[in-house]
Amino acid sequence: MRLFNRFALTAAACLAATAVSAAEVNVYSARKDHLLKPVLDAFTQETGIQVNLLSADATQLLERLKSEGKDSPADLFITTDVVHLHAARTAGILAPVNSAVLTKNIPAKYHDPQGYWFGLSARARVIFYAKDRVKPSELSTMEDLADAKWKGRICVRSSSSSYNQSLMGSLIAHDGEQKAEAWAKGIVANMARKPQGGDTDQIQAVAAGQCDVAIANTYYYGGLQTSAKQADRDAVAKVGLFFPNQDGRGAHMNVSGAGMTISAKNKAEAVKLLEFMAGPSAQKLFAEANSEFPVVPGAKLSPTVEAWGKFKAEDINVAMLGENAARAVLIFDRVGWR
């Protein structure tokens, strides 16, 4: 009996402890742990709010959120691309957030018009070229890469990558579906090898001489420039970065971002975390840890990124890219871009 009493007491104590436990927020994230953790730690330090993190593949997290529905323990869903944010909104698992801080800090083109999700860091998808074989004056637009003069000279990754899908989404939005498909066909004809590896592999292939130009995201280039390995830094020194479409719509941009779930039980904390991530200290961490562009205008760039120079970025609302992603894959399938 005494044992039972003791057990009951302990249980009661535990319950009480949960009831008054410190504020917390539960996050499902597709961002890499080591990039997100410093931001979350800074948040906990500043606010005392405990962050519980589950990192996994975006597609799977989306499925988990869908099956958990309103019972999900998640308060916030973080992804590295707009395609999944858009899919989450369409699936009805995101709730709109009304925050003056967020709409003031984040440019309209980088968040959902109704506030279902907010871009937190931006990256450009650009052209990389071999400094000894290609003159920057030969380069102009993304569209120009489909020209026959690049035959056998282009490296690009598989079209299963959401980065290629959103690039295609942008081309569909600007040039129309027919022209976009013709472009994809031209790129396939110009490929130096069948699409393989990630973005870093494309830049490395340019450095090694397997191809003359490559399409990749900017932060992979920054990653090689700041690599601890001498071989990486030597390789990337042979490769130049070119921002395409500067006389027109600007370079293609994509965002990582986050949205609050419909199941959120820690709503205030979730909004606080969103606002923190769009604030100066978190923006600085995003910029420095991964050579990305802060979404908040005027936030400081990392020295590596600053050295790439100023450029004109696309103005299209990134939500459009998510809407076009499915059509992009159909086009890729038809032209044989694996």
Place this chain on the structure above:
Amino acid sequence: MPAYPHIKNGLSTPLPWLLAVLVLAGLAALPVLVVAANLLAPSQGTWTHLAQTVLGDYVVNSLALMGGVGLGVTLGGVGTAWLVTMCRFPGSRPLEWALLLPMAMPAYVVAYAYTGFLDYSGPLQTGLRALFGWKSMRDYWFPDIRSLGGAITVMVMVLYPYVYMLARAAFLEQSVCVLEASRTLGRGPWRSFFGVALPLARASIIAGLALALMETLNDFGTVQFFAVDTFTTGIYRTWLGMGQPAVAAQLGAVLMMFVAVLIALERLSRGGAKSHHTTTRYRRLPRLALTGWRAALALAFCALPVVLGFAVPAAMLAVWTVEVGLAQSFGGDFLHLAGNSLILALAAGLAAVTVAVVLAYAQRLHPGPLVRLAVRVASLGYAVPGSVIAVGIMVPLIALDRQMAQTVERWTGASPGLLLTGTVFALVYAYMVRFLAVSAGSVEASLAKVTPSLEAAARTLGCGTVAALKRVHLPMIKGSLLSATLLVFVDVMKELPATLIMRPFNFDTLATRTFTFASDERLASAGAPALAIVLVGLIPVLLLSRAIAKSRPGESE
């Protein structure tokens, strides 16, 4: 008609076994059925699009991959098992366990170690170009690494141990009397092998082959590294890229049916033929001593897979680990991760083997079509790509959670939320679903070889079903039980998709950490956790390899 009418009529009907098998098989089969249910969902023309564009490639590549891997693992696995079990040559004893080592290597780790090393921009080709003054890829010929051939080679190297292990256990379980009878009846060693040993081991070899093929089909990481489009990469693409989870699951269901047909064909081809061990009289196997070129050839044949599948990639991982720095690699929460992996793998291994024994034994007692079907469907989880089956697992789990939450709410007025989803318990259930085929295959194969007459004798002498299982069957199949536990253990250590999506908040394992680094194209940092998966996986491989060798009935300690 029951298999042992004399038992059924004379002794108590073991009804609890029937209930146990239906409940356990049902639990494991639910996620598979969830995936299969998608077959009925509308596809909005996506199938037409797929058929017109990429489906042909998926089918051809998947078939070619399976053909190549199947051939490779059978030749490699059976050949090495026979050589080290029945022959003596320099190095044959250490090779007995060393041949298992590649199993501890996650296939995707081997894939990226090799592609990184052999690629155009990798150290080997860069070095060759510098040495010979070649300027571009047009100046010399080098095999295309990222190709179907490359994928087959890597998969054979990491998957052959499935066949090796089960074939070796089968060879060890064989009574030497049978082999000696064959030899005294005038058959040479080759003809004894093909005429007697191989047919007796057939069920085990097929079980190993089936595992390797299912693993080939569900693989995503390796084929993606090698830029080969298979059914599985197609599933991911349809799911993520086209935003069509239903069509993706339909592709998964087609894949499952494909495997089901394969298994059925195999069973059909076996027909009514059954092979049983008729005696428990064993003694030390007489090993054929090989000398001269024969010994050298045997050594080379057995050492090659160990070197390519284990030594070389392990060395690459070690180099990366040192490059990143030992303190950084093994500091921080590293031990914690290793502990998580170890506990999960042990729990899942024991769970999967226990369930497998119950299923296999109950099937013996109740050889009806219902039980057989339930067990078959329960094992299909292995053939489905991990991410797809993970979603299938979440659906029934969350449904159960909702029921429980509602019940609690009715009693207390407050909903406790989802109690099971996102716990370690849910993870172990997921592993059980994913890897039941691994344990069930080997347990069933070896249980089938325990002759019914022994069982009949035990039962006639008054043993109940449980006692007979404990005192007759389990001791006879000890080796297979151990190897089944080992197989599941090592598989769980490497498992990624289900672990990633179903693990609790703030919970990491060695595999998830490896993935985090590798998927971010930071391969060097992935070296340490990958190496740790291999090292932690090695301990049970070595321990159990010894145990399997000793498990041979009659083998002295």
